[in-house]
Amino acid sequence: MHTNGAYMDSKNLPPLIPVILSGGAGTRLWPLSRETAPKPLMLLPDGETLLGKTGQRAAALQGVGEIITVTNRDHYFHTKDVYASLGARMPLGCTFLLEPFGRNTAPAIALAALLVESRHGPQATLLVMPADHLIRDGVAFAAAAARAAELATEGRLVTFGIAPMHAETGFGYIECGHEIGADAYTATRFVEKPALAQARTMVAAGNFLWNSGMFAFSAGTVLSAFERHAPLILAAMRTVWQGLRAKSVEPMLEIDPASFAAAPDISFDYAVMERAAAAAEVAVVRATFDWSDVGSWQAMSALSDSDGEGNSGSGERVAIATRGTFVYAGDRVVATVGVNDLVIVDTPDAL
Structure with missing residues (x-):
């Protein structure tokens, strides 16, 4: 169905909008990564940044309408400079949503969905990508993104699962239900970072995947999910969005601190995906690409x-x-x- 992992060729498909989340501090790699110099912006041994690699990966996908980056306002210029340094490797227009402080991933995704709905319509597909992940196989990533986008057009909330290489206690897990076509399953539940014995049991069972923290869904689908499962977050972000609407065509949107503070500080997994999985609303794409969250010095050394x-x-x-x-x-x-x-x-x- 797909060639070279490309986004589907049908001209009737909605635009694909990568949303790069680059707001976390990430202190596991201190002193290299800290609040003033977060992990997406640190230099890797090859001289590039995780943010730059993520931006290139997003820009290389077919069907991309624009790229939205959510980051802290204190890191705006550094983030913009990283993209500018990519030159022709980052040819698309970028919009920056600038947070005054961190509020975890759920408010960021809700606000990005409101922006995408306003600019591209409720059918547009968001591809949510953490800025601090390393994926070397761009072809396999594009194939997984294409499959996820396909499922998103069916009104599903889609997440990406990574085949576990060992019993890992530092990642969450996704339990797969029945198959729904090539490389995709229903997601029956999310399991937070387990104890080692539980991790071993899940890996041995064969139907659990690591939770990558990447998602795909239409703007309309995810906003409806917020309405059902996390209405307080959506209400707070609608208030924030009302303050941004007057300048919504601008490439840099700075969020009002007072309005943003009203949003609960909670992850998207907790707020929406765990509840949606229990309601049979979630699909998981089994990704075949290499993946690392570069969350330890051991992972850094391997680079x-x-x-x-x-x-x-x-x-x-x-x-x-x-x-x-x-x-x-x-x-x-x-x-x-x-x-x-x-x-x-x-x-x-x-x-």
Whole structure:
């Protein structure tokens, strides 16, 4: 049905609008990632950022009408500079929704849906993408996005599941029900980060996928879901949207702090998807692409080549009698002598 993983070719399909969520601080990689320098903006060993890679991945999809990025207003210029540095790799127009402070993912998605509905109509498809995920296989990602967009046109709330490689306690899980066509299933329930024994049981069962935190749905479908399952969030975001309507055609929309503070601080999974799954409203696409949330130094280390002693990192490094050590060198040379199994991170103001 799909070729080269491309978005479906039918001219009757609604526009696809990637919504990139880049509002979190992400402190698991401190001091490299913190409130003033969040994970999507940190430099990877290859010199690029997760945000830049996510933007390129979104722009490469077929049928994209525009890209919406939700971020903190303090990071607007840095975010804009990342996109500008991509040049021809980021050819689409971008709109920025600027949050005064974090309110988790549910308010951000509700507000983005109101914006998409206003500009593109209720049938337009939102593709919600966290800015801090790493996916190398763009073809497989495009195929999964196309399948999710197809299901979204049927009025479903769609999430992306990753086949678990091991029993992981740091991710949520999605239980798959019956198959609904190629690479897709009904989602019967969401399981929050489990204990190790439960994770092992779910992986052994074979019908659980890791929850990637990516979604697809039409603007009308997700707004209706908010109305049913999280009406307080939707009401608060409608108030925010009323304050933005007068400038809704502008590429940079700054959210009023007082109105935004009225929204509950809650994730989209908790507010909508868990309840929608219980009501048989959710589909899950089984993704075949490689995926990492780069949520640990071990994951960061895997992004760079290692030497014969298992040392890896980025920047200028000198390793003498050193084994199994990751070094993130900033503007200075970092030398290690006689150490094993360390993580060393050098930033301008912290080591």
